[in-house]
Amino acid sequence: MPRRRGRRPGGADTRAELLAAARVEFAERGYDGATVRVIAERAGVDPAMVNHWFGGKDSLFISALELPVDPTTILAEVVPGDPDHLAERIIARFLELWDGTGGAPLSALLQSVATHDIAARLLREFVERVLVARVVSTVAPDQAALRAGLCGSQILGLAVVRYVLKVEPLASADHATVIAAVAPNLQRYLTGPLP
Amino acid sequence: MPRRRGRRPGGADTRAELLAAARVEFAERGYDGATVRVIAERAGVDPAMVNHWFGGKDSLFISALELPVDPTTILAEVVPGDPDHLAERIIARFLELWDGTGGAPLSALLQSVATHDIAARLLREFVERVLVARVVSTVAPDQAALRAGLCGSQILGLAVVRYVLKVEPLASADHATVIAAVAPNLQRYLTGPLP
Numbered sequence: 001m002p003r004r005r006g007r008r009p010g011g012a013d014t015r016a017e018l019l020a021a022a023r024v025e026f027a028e029r030g031y032d033g034a035t036v037r038v039i040a041e042r043a044g045v046d047p048a049m050v051n052h053w054f055g056g057k058d059s060l061f062i063s064a065l066e067l068p069v070d071p072t073t074i075l076a077e078v079v080p081g082d083p084d085h086l087a088e089r090i091i092a093r094f095l096e097l098w099d100g101t102g103g104a105p106l107s108a109l110l111q112s113v114a115t116h117d118i119a120a121r122l123l124r125e126f127v128e129r130v131l132v133a134r135v136v137s138t139v140a141p142d143q144a145a146l147r148a149g150l151c152g153s154q155i156l157g158l159a160v161v162r163y164v165l166k167v168e169p170l171a172s173a174d175h176a177t178v179i180a181a182v183a184p185n186l187q188r189y190l191t192g193p194l195p
Numbered sequence: 196m197p198r199r200r201g202r203r204p205g206g207a208d209t210r211a212e213l214l215a216a217a218r219v220e221f222a223e224r225g226y227d228g229a230t231v232r233v234i235a236e237r238a239g240v241d242p243a244m245v246n247h248w249f250g251g252k253d254s255l256f257i258s259a260l261e262l263p264v265d266p267t268t269i270l271a272e273v274v275p276g277d278p279d280h281l282a283e284r285i286i287a288r289f290l291e292l293w294d295g296t297g298g299a300p301l302s303a304l305l306q307s308v309a310t311h312d313i314a315a316r317l318l319r320e321f322v323e324r325v326l327v328a329r330v331v332s333t334v335a336p337d338q339a340a341l342r343a344g345l346c347g348s349q350i351l352g353l354a355v356v357r358y359v360l361k362v363e364p365l366a367s368a369d370h371a372t373v374i375a376a377v378a379p380n381l382q383r384y385l386t387g388p389l390p
Contacts, residue, residue: 107309113359114306124360149356149365150376157352161344164308165319170344180390181345185380195375 015053017043022064027121031061031129061130065122067109075135083139087187088179094155095175103163110164127152140191150189158182210248212238217259222316226256226324257325260317262304270330278334282382283374289350290370298358305359322347335386345384353377 021042025034036057040047054060062070074097078089098106112119127148136151137144161167162178170178216237220229231252235242249255257265269292273284293301307314322343331346332339356362357373365373 110305111309113355114302114309120360124362127356127360127362146364146368146376149362152360152362153352153356153365153377154349154380155352156355157348157350160308160351160355161322161348165315165322165347167319167322167344167347169341170348173341177390181341181384182348185349185383188380189376195372 014043014045014049018045018050018053018060019064022060023118023122026061026064026125027118031125034061036060058130061122061125065126066112066119071126072130072134075131079135079138083191084187086135086139086190087183087185090155091158091179091183091186092175094159095178098159098163099175103166106159106163110160136190143194146194147189150194151186154182154186154189209238209240209244213240213245213248213255214259217255218313218317221256221259221320222313226320229256231255253325256317256320260321261307261314266321267325267329270326274330274333278386279382281330281334281385282378282380285350286353286374286378286381287370289354290373293354293358294370298361301354301358305355331385338389341389342384345389346381349377349381349384 018039021039022034025039025042028034034057036050037047039060040050043049050056050060054063058072062072074093075090078086078093081089109119113123114120128145131148131152132144136148140147158178162171165171170181173181213234216234217229220234220237223229229252231245232242234255235245238244245251245255249258253267257267269288270285273281273288276284304314308318309315323340326343326347327339331343335342353373357366360366368376
């Protein structure tokens with residue numbers, strides 16, 4: 001069967017064009033400033049296509065981030081439960097994920113963030129908006145944005161040292177050891193006293 | 196005055212060749228396995244040139260790392276003093292440095308670590324050997340290697356979030372705020388109870 005050629009209205013090309021337009025808009029205007037209407041206009045498609053392909057602005061943003069995994073799905077799994085043990089659940093879930101994929105997707109993410117300003121801006125928007133709204137403010141409404149940045153620093157730093165640099169013994173430590181070592185620090189950033 | 200051409204014995208070429216050879220040797224054999232003799236052999240120069248240009252294996256290693264600043268100089272400044280406030284001194288000194296240089300050298304370092312396995316291996320050796328020997332084991336002889344990896348995760352993560360991603364309000368927070376937020380966590384990694 002011959003492959004169809006050229007642009008298919010409403011098809012995979014539309015999805016790719018929406019993603020490309022979304023990356024530019026989110027990076028230029030930030031998560032709050034970017035609108036589905038302008039993104040669709042920039043991609044030259046009907047705004048209804050955003051709902052069709054992504055289910056809304058939020059999921060479009062997550063897809064535009066091109067993270068190896070969708071962090072919002074993970075976070076939705078770990079947030080319910082005792083807030084005083086949230087950090088343990090977060091670290092445990094990320095370790096499972098990262099152990100599965102190894103360092104390659106994390107290296108790719110780092111490289112992209114270090115090389116392309118657009119990738120850095122998108123990840124910043126993710127920490128400033130999504131992480132704050134969906135995780136931190138559910139357990140600590142005060143200084144949620146500062147807490148989110150601090151949490152981001154610990155999670156990202158752990159990922160780099162364990163999976164990209166592979167510093168021992170942290171790189172080979174079992175999950176229980178890593179959780180016992182890191183979770184109290186992450187928990188302080190989530191719910192502890194801050195300046 | 197005409198510029199001299201070609202290789203100058205014992206000159207700048209020798210230094211560059213020693214650095215190139217050192218990068219390969221340290222990455223292949225690790226800090227402990229690499230020897231001044233083999234590095235000099237690989238560079239095709241007399242081992243005495245290592246002392247002449249770098250003062251020894253240790254400084255040669257630091258130069259081969261190509262870090263924006265020499266961390267051992269910084270660490271030598273902050274280690275003396277009350278061990279219970281070491282984390283505050285470390286964060287304060289790094290903030291001064293990073294604020295001065297901005298995110299560019301940190302982005303370059305990240306990019307290099309994410310792209311070149313050799314850079315990642317050298318930075319791993321740095322955390323595993325230099326950080327352990329010169330900082331962590333001076334304040335906490337038990338589990339010094341695990342502590343060094345954890346400290347590395349927090350310091351590197353803070354650098355990425357504040358200077359590369361520029362997540363607010365952490366990116367614009369004054370030094371006192373960042374130190375009050377991060378130092379207790381770093382201090383736990385240095386001297387607190389670990390699993």
